[in-house]
Amino acid sequence: MISQTSEYALRAVICLAQHPGELHTATKIAKLTKVPDPYLSKVLLILAKHEVVISKKGLHGGYGLAHSPDKITLWTIINAVDPIKHIKSCPLKLESHGTHLCRLHKRVNDSINMIEELFKTSTVTMILDQPTKSIPLCESKK
Amino acid sequence: MISQTSEYALRAVICLAQHPGELHTATKIAKLTKVPDPYLSKVLLILAKHEVVISKKGLHGGYGLAHSPDKITLWTIINAVDPIKHIKSCPLKLESHGTHLCRLHKRVNDSINMIEELFKTSTVTMILDQPTKSIPLCESKK
DNA sequence: TAATAAAAGGATAAATACATCTTTTTATCT
DNA sequence: AGATAAAAAGATGTATTTATCCTTTTATTA
Numbered sequence: 001m002i003s004q005t006s007e008y009a010l011r012a013v014i015c016l017a018q019h020p021g022e023l024h025t026a027t028k029i030a031k032l033t034k035v036p037d038p039y040l041s042k043v044l045l046i047l048a049k050h051e052v053v054i055s056k057k058g059l060h061g062g063y064g065l066a067h068s069p070d071k072i073t074l075w076t077i078i079n080a081v082d083p084i085k086h087i088k089s090c091p092l093k094l095e096s097h098g099t100h101l102c103r104l105h106k107r108v109n110d111s112i113n114m115i116e117e118l119f120k121t122s123t124v125t126m127i128l129d130q131p132t133k134s135i136p137l138c139e140s141k142k
Numbered sequence: 143m144i145s146q147t148s149e150y151a152l153r154a155v156i157c158l159a160q161h162p163g164e165l166h167t168a169t170k171i172a173k174l175t176k177v178p179d180p181y182l183s184k185v186l187l188i189l190a191k192h193e194v195v196i197s198k199k200g201l202h203g204g205y206g207l208a209h210s211p212d213k214i215t216l217w218t219i220i221n222a223v224d225p226i227k228h229i230k231s232c233p234l235k236l237e238s239h240g241t242h243l244c245r246l247h248k249r250v251n252d253s254i255n256m257i258e259e260l261f262k263t264s265t266v267t268m269i270l271d272q273p274t275k276s277i278p279l280c281e282s283k284k
Numbered sequence: 285t286a287a288t289a290a291a292a293g294g295a296t297a298a299a300t301a302c303a304t305c306t307t308t309t310t311a312t313c314t
Numbered sequence: 315a316g317a318t319a320a321a322a323a324g325a326t327g328t329a330t331t332t333a334t335c336c337t338t339t340t341a342t343t344a
Contacts, residue, residue: 001143001226001254004332007233014246025290034234039333045292058341059289074249084143091149092176094281102278103269104156107216111257112143118253127245134244139236146302167320181303187322200311201319 001115002078008035008043009081010074014136016053017069017124023062043081050080069128075119084116143257144220150177150185151223152216155194156278159211159266165204185223192222211270217261226258 011033016024026044030037044063048055054066065072078084087109089099101109127136153175158166168186172179186205190197196208207214220226229251231241243251269278 001257002250007250010246010250011234027290036333038335041291042333048291055291056341057289057291057339058343059287060342061290061340063291090276092153094276100276102276103272104152104278107260107264107269108144108149108152111260114256114260115143115253118249118256122249127249130245134232134236134242136244136246169320178303180305183321184303190321197321198311199309199319199321201313201317203311203320205321 003082005043006078006082008033008040009047009077011035012040012044012047012063013052013065013072013077013124014127016063016065017072017128018136018138020065020069023056023060023064025062029063046081047077050076052076052080068125070123070125072124073120074122074124074127075116078119084112086112086116145224147185148220148224150175150182151189151219153177154182154186154189154205155207155214155219155266156269158195158205158207159214159270160278160280162207162211165198165202165206167204171205188223189219192218194218194222210267212265212267214266215262216264216266216269217258220261226254226261228254228258 012029012035015029015033024032026041027037029035029044030040033040035043044053044055047053048063048066051066052072053063055061055063075084087101087105090101091105154171154177157171157175166174168183169179171177171186172182175182177185186195186197189195190205190208193208194214195205197203197205217226229243229247232243233247
């Protein structure tokens with residue numbers, strides 16, 4: 001439902017949010033999130049371009065959050081790496097439908113809107129703060 | 143959000159439902175739904191294997207609905223060609239998480255459940271019967 | 285200012301999804 | 315029974331997504 005790339009991006013940001021203020025190298029994040037290292041670099045690059053994370057080059061550089069975790073939503077992250085595409089006009093290009101969707105495509109588009117809304121209202125803080133048994137990305141000690 | 147293949151499958155079934163009881167050749171459905179002909183054949187094959195549609199070989203054969211349109215949901219169709227995958231256990235394979243999802247993956251999985259629920263409660267009849275301006279797949283006459 | 289550690293960029297490869305083409309099988313009608 | 319029209323099956327091709335590797339640039343620190 002969401003792409004592998006989006007899943008990786010979510011993991012990376014959540015990972016950074018667990019140590020706010022600190023910088024982490026791509027390699028370190030890759031290990032913690034179990035994402036292929038070179039691929040994660042590309043993903044982080046995209047996140048940096050969209051100003052979800054900041055990057056600092058050179059010795060002791062790395063990646064960090066660009067905003068406080070309660071300002072970053074899951075939507076922000078997903079939308080940066082793999083934007084959710086809405087159905088704006090008839091996929092069959094029927095002239096008479098144009099921008100007025102038929103019920104089939106309306107329904108499909110509704111589902112897209114629903115998901116988008118859920119992601120827009122989910123901040124990174126919400127993911128991290130709710131008390132539950134398992135901490136995102138972390139193996140829990142007995 | 144849904145695959146191209148799912149979109150094609152939805153179109154094909156809606157198309158068949160517009161002429162209930164009748165059989166249509168794959169080629170005819172392909173034209174009406176603006177789906178690449180040989181590809182739609184494969185999609186229809188899958189739909190037939192999952193008993194969403196029935197196929198009749200030979201002269202005057204073709205495809206038809208296997209059930210009445212109010213028994214077929216969008217979920218049935220999508221699930222046949224491109225099953226919705228739930229997150230059942232930790233994608234990072236963290237032992238301590240196991241089948242108990244962390245909040246990140248719980249949230250993502252919730253969105254999957256939401257969409258699935260919407261599709262499960264959308265029958266083909268609902269798509270066809272609600273009065274609106276544009277009729278699914280059909281160019282409307284002035 | 286030289287050595288180093290990190291991101292950034294480019295080229296390439298593998299896997300998967302999407303699409304087409306050709307042949308074979310099956311049922312129907314004359 | 316033979317001709318025909320349709321699905322079914324198999325082989326192949328293209329595009330996109332995912333993943334890897336190697337080089338270049340940049341900042342830091344000694």
